[in-house]
Amino acid sequence: MSDQSDHLPADADLGRVREALVEWYEAGHREFPWRRTDDAYRILVSEVMSQQTQLSRVEEAYADFLDRWPTVADLAAADRGEVVAFWSDHSLGYNNRATYLHEAAGQVVDEYGGEFPDSPAELEELMGVGPYTANAVASFAFDNGNAVVDTNVKRVLYRAIAEIRNTEDPPYEEIANALMPSGESRIWNNAIMELGGVACQKTPRCDEEGCPWREWCHAYQTGDFTAPDVPTQPSFEGSRRQFRGRVVRALGEYDELPLSKLGPRVRVDYGGDTGEAWLRELVADLADDGLVDAEERDGETHVRLTR
DNA sequence: GTCCCGGTTT
DNA sequence: AAACCGGGAC
Numbered sequence: 001m002s003d004q005s006d007h008l009p010a011d012a013d014l015g016r017v018r019e020a021l022v023e024w025y026e027a028g029h030r031e032f033p034w035r036r037t038d039d040a041y042r043i044l045v046s047e048v049m050s051q052q053t054q055l056s057r058v059e060e061a062y063a064d065f066l067d068r069w070p071t072v073a074d075l076a077a078a079d080r081g082e083v084v085a086f087w088s089d090h091s092l093g094y095n096n097r098a099t100y101l102h103e104a105a106g107q108v109v110d111e112y113g114g115e116f117p118d119s120p121a122e123l124e125e126l127m128g129v130g131p132y133t134a135n136a137v138a139s140f141a142f143d144n145g146n147a148v149v150d151t152n153v154k155r156v157l158y159r160a161i162a163e164i165r166n167t168e169d170p171p172y173e174e175i176a177n178a179l180m181p182s183g184e185s186r187i188w189n190n191a192i193m194e195l196g197g198v199a200c201q202k203t204p205r206c207d208e209e210g211c212p213w214r215e216w217c218h219a220y221q222t223g224d225f226t227a228p229d230v231p232t233q234p235s236f237e238g239s240r241r242q243f244r245g246r247v248v249r250a251l252g253e254y255d256e257l258p259l260s261k262l263g264p265r266v267r268v269d270y271g272g273d274t275g276e277a278w279l280r281e282l283v284a285d286l287a288d289d290g291l292v293d294a295e296e297r298d299g300e301t302h303v304r305l306t307r
Numbered sequence: 308g309t310c311c312c313g314g315t316t317t
Numbered sequence: 318a319a320a321c322c323g324g325g326a327c
């Protein structure tokens with residue numbers, strides 16, 4: 001017996017727990033376009049879009065994106081600025097993720113001849129792909145992943161398994177992997193994420209959604225639905241990233257702008273302490289991130305989205 | 308204000 | 318370990 005089995009139901013129950021969740025998922029779940037494909041490129045696009053963005057808003061962007069760049073080769077051949085402008089236009093947030101996705105497409109074409117690798121370890125080498133996304137793509141495209149651990153899964157495990165609450169730094173990854181039926185990452189990861197997203201939300205909906213784990217869940221039995229703290233984000237209004245977003249949006253609209261025209265479009269109080277020096281620094285950071293290019297011409301600095 | 312199927316950089 | 322990154326919906 002391994003250590004993590006201490007956190008899990010007895011072997012006799014483990015099979016029932018697994019079956020119950022999979023049956024619950026198969027009996028009815030949300031239909032998303034990316035759940036009807038096993039194309040790694042399409043899966044990756046959906047996963048990157050879904051990071052910190054509401055799924056309901058991803059659907060339209062996902063369809064538009066694949067309409068414009070149907071294959072990984074198409075995306076790799078695109079100008080980066082086009083991808084960034086698309087990202088901004090569709091309000092997908094965190095424009096860096098557009099550059100990561102474009103970079104990753106280039107890696108797949110250059111290093112893998114346009115065919116995605118199928119292991120989490122290789123997928124994690126792609127720009128913008130960390131442990132979460134690597135396992136998601138390996139699972140949903142190739143049925144070859146480990147257990148996915150996101151905030152939804154953590155919440156499910158934290159509530160369901162009593163012993164986790166006694167642990168200072170819960171080994172979510174080990175527990176999640178021990179719980180997942182070996183070789184069934186596609187259905188399992190879909191199912192447990194669906195459970196966290198639909199039934200085991202911050203405000204639990206156990207009975208409404210017919211949670212399959214009620215008879216076994218520690219939280220359901222005790223009424224203590226405590227969940228792990230999610231780090232609260234700094235406020236967006238007035239933040240640096242709000243102004244970064246405005247720069248990208250303006251350049252997606254105007255192709256190219258000198259600082260003197262860009263500034264007033266970024267903030268109405270452009271000038272003074274937040275004048276040209278402030279804007280230069282903002283633009284320099286965006287250039288470092290590969291989002292924009294700056295060029296000196298006619299004694300002024302002109303800025304455009306990266307080609 | 309909080310939340311959202313995280314990753315990179317320092 | 319912590320800061321940083323967008324923006325719409327609620």
